[in-house]
Amino acid sequence: MAASPLEPLDPASLPPRVDVSDNAAALAAVQAVVDAGPYSATWESLGAYEPPRWYRDAKFGIFVHWGIPSVPAQGEWYSRTMYLEADGAFAHHRETYGPHDEFGYKDFIPSFTMERYDPAEWAELFRRAGAQFVVPVAEHHDGFTMYDTARSRWSATQMGPRRDVFGDLMTAVDDTWMVRGASSHRAEHWFFMNGGMRFDSDVRDARFSDFYGPAQREETAPNELFLEDWLLRTVEIIDRYRPQVLWFDWWLEQPAFEPYIRQLAAYYYNRGHEWGRGVVINYKWTAFAEGSAVYDIERGAMSGIRPDVWQNDTSVGKTSWGWIEDHDYKTLDDLVGELVDVVAKNGNLLLNIGPKADGTIAEPERALLEGIGDWLTVNGEAIFGSRPWLIPGEGPTEVVAGSMIDDGFAPFTSADVRFTTRTDVTGDYVYAVVLRWPEDGVATIRSWGRGSGLLGHRIAELTVLGAGAVEWSQDVDALRVTLPETAPSEVGVIVKVWLAPEPVPARKDFLHG
Known part of the structure; x- marks a missing residue:
């Protein structure tokens, strides 16, 4: 010995x-x-x-x-x-x-x-x-x-x-x-x-x-x-x-x-x-x-x-x-x-x-x-001080509920998005965390398409955290955001939406970009 x-x-x-x-x-x-x-x-x-x-x-x-x-x-x-x-x-x-x-x-x-x-x-x-x-x-x-x-x-x-x-x-x-x-x-x-x-x-x-x-x-x-x-x-x-x-x-x-x-x-x-x-x-x-x-x-x-x-x-x-x-x-x-x-x-x-x-x-x-x-x-x-939105996220990657599972997580993709929200004196905000940077430079957020009805209000302003205002479009299927050439941070990207105070009228079609 x-x-x-x-x-x-x-x-x-x-x-x-x-x-x-x-x-x-x-x-x-x-x-x-x-x-x-x-x-x-x-x-x-x-x-x-x-x-x-x-x-x-x-x-x-x-x-x-x-x-x-x-x-x-x-x-x-x-x-x-x-x-x-x-x-x-x-x-x-x-x-x-x-x-x-x-x-x-x-x-x-x-x-x-x-x-x-x-x-x-x-x-x-x-x-x-x-x-x-x-x-x-x-x-x-x-x-x-x-x-x-x-x-x-x-x-x-x-x-x-x-x-x-x-x-x-x-x-x-x-x-x-x-x-x-x-x-x-x-x-x-x-x-x-x-x-x-x-x-x-x-x-x-x-x-x-x-x-x-x-x-x-x-x-x-x-x-x-x-x-x-x-x-x-x-x-x-x-x-x-x-x-x-x-x-x-x-x-x-x-x-x-x-x-x-x-x-x-x-x-x-x-x-x-x-x-x-x-x-x-x-x-x-x-x-x-x-x-x-x-x-x-x-x-x-x-x-x-x-x-x-x-x-x-x-x-x-x-x-x-x-x-x-x-x-x-x-x-x-x-x-x-x-x-x-x-x-x-x-x-x-x-x-x-x-x-x-x-x-x-x-x-x-x-x-x-x-x-x-x-x-x-x-x-x-x-993240800090935020609260959950109406749904936690969207995307193809399944997260299995339970304990002792984190060593088997499948890698997230650019189609995987998580949502948070906050309200302060300036209004209501919703954040879409796109968990990987899209190869084509466009973040696609399907839950924010007009067809989902989840946003409930018009978009008063849309920005990318760390980059500011960017071009975007919204149709029935999704909201699409043209991202800046340089990623603001090392992992994914976050789209921030400031919601207009009045709700979207029931039968009017809005398209902003």
């Missing part, structure tokens, strides 16, 4: 354990906030929740998966897969680092140094990308917190970089006028590293049981102690950092979490009310009752317009959320297409990047963020 190329963790250097068994006083404090209202811990009360205006307008946020997995750089699930004997990560670990009882997952912590981490530079990059909110992972499935916690010694403040990584980024987010968010993947820690209990590994070592967690079977429901700890860790993030977005992963849909979810939601919404801040919970599948929080689809899409605001969380990489050496990256065309498709269907896009262990963001990921920012600089008025 190979000797590890990294320095393992010295058990003698560990801080003392934290006792989390007596939670009575902390739980009573949580209940006091719930009792104070205005929300109570019932689905009926939580159903009165309304997502805040800032979130409906935001459209685009940045997700950050960063932690210990960036050291082995084999994916964000390495803490699980390295202990699964049938997984390729198991053999990779033994060949690269040695036996699991001699070098386990915990032994990557000393090499998680992030010596080049510059949270202010990150925040400036995210802002240039057009992000309105930032959601770093506060704790992933591995149980290592990136924030300053009083409930565990296994945190970035006490090991590895020995700094409040999460808090430092939140301060930088404030400084650049974006909105704070946080994601918690703690629920899955109940079972996540249970593979290490099936053979001789450091997961079995009692000295590290507070890190490796219960490591129980997936078939078993989490017990009260674990559920209380989940609740109180989440409350700690809320109170210490005041995030306005709180994102949860999938395992919360387990029935045992249900009463704790209701209590947590009431607590968070009441805290938001106390702060005078609009807050958002993102959930997957059926973890929350409809209308009590914001529905999130992982790497997915809707087939049509959802009446309530929703979110698609996805990543710049097709196969991994965290840093790996051989990323299969999406293209700028892919990402702009996802953003536009989501926004046209009343959603927000939460786009993930995965920094390296030294704290740097890889150049391909930086380039994609800068590219999105450049595109939004020209076309942002069709």
Whole structure:
């Protein structure tokens, strides 16, 4: 077996354990906030929740998966897969680092140094990308917190970089006028590293049981102690950092979490009310009752317009959320297409990047963020603060509804169009986002032909974002726009229509150009 190329963790250097068994006083404090209202811990009360205006307008946020997995750089699930004997990560670990009882997952912590981490530079990059909110992972499935916690010694403040990584980024987010968010993947820690209990590994070592967690079977429901700890860790993030977005992963849909979810939601919404801040919970599948929080689809899409605001969380990489050496990256065309498709269907896009262990963001990921920012600089008025139009779009490319589908999207064509709209003091506007530049230089928008009747009003003015007024014609079949010789932005083109205030008379034929 190979000797590890990294320095393992010295058990003698560990801080003392934290006792989390007596939670009575902390739980009573949580209940006091719930009792104070205005929300109570019932689905009926939580159903009165309304997502805040800032979130409906935001459209685009940045997700950050960063932690210990960036050291082995084999994916964000390495803490699980390295202990699964049938997984390729198991053999990779033994060949690269040695036996699991001699070098386990915990032994990557000393090499998680992030010596080049510059949270202010990150925040400036995210802002240039057009992000309105930032959601770093506060704790992933591995149980290592990136924030300053009083409930565990296994945190970035006490090991590895020995700094409040999460808090430092939140301060930088404030400084650049974006909105704070946080994601918690703690629920899955109940079972996540249970593979290490099936053979001789450091997961079995009692000295590290507070890190490796219960490591129980997936078939078993989490017990009260674990559920209380989940609740109180989440409350700690809320109170210490005041995030306005709180994102949860999938395992919360387990029935045992249900009463704790209701209590947590009431607590968070009441805290938001106390702060005078609009807050958002993102959930997957059926973890929350409809209308009590914001529905999130992982790497997915809707087939049509959802009446309530929703979110698609996805990543710049097709196969991994965290840093790996051989990323299969999406293209700028892919990402702009996802953003536009989501926004046209009343959603927000939460786009993930995965920094390296030294704290740097890889150049391909930086380039994609800068590219999105450049595109939004020209076309942002069709995105930010917009609302869905009568229909989400037109064109031949089918977008299949569901989750985990974004690596199979067919490329959009110049016949694929998405629509958004906005109303302000100057009037009503509709935008057609043509997702690829037409080879013949003419954008054809069939839903805006006179025969469709969808526009409903005469066109008072038509422009191309980034280029100004252009020639156009409208007949029964379509509206056709002669585009400028030079594309205003790198992906597709956006046609903006200012609608005249009076509706089109029923039997009069109008042709403008």
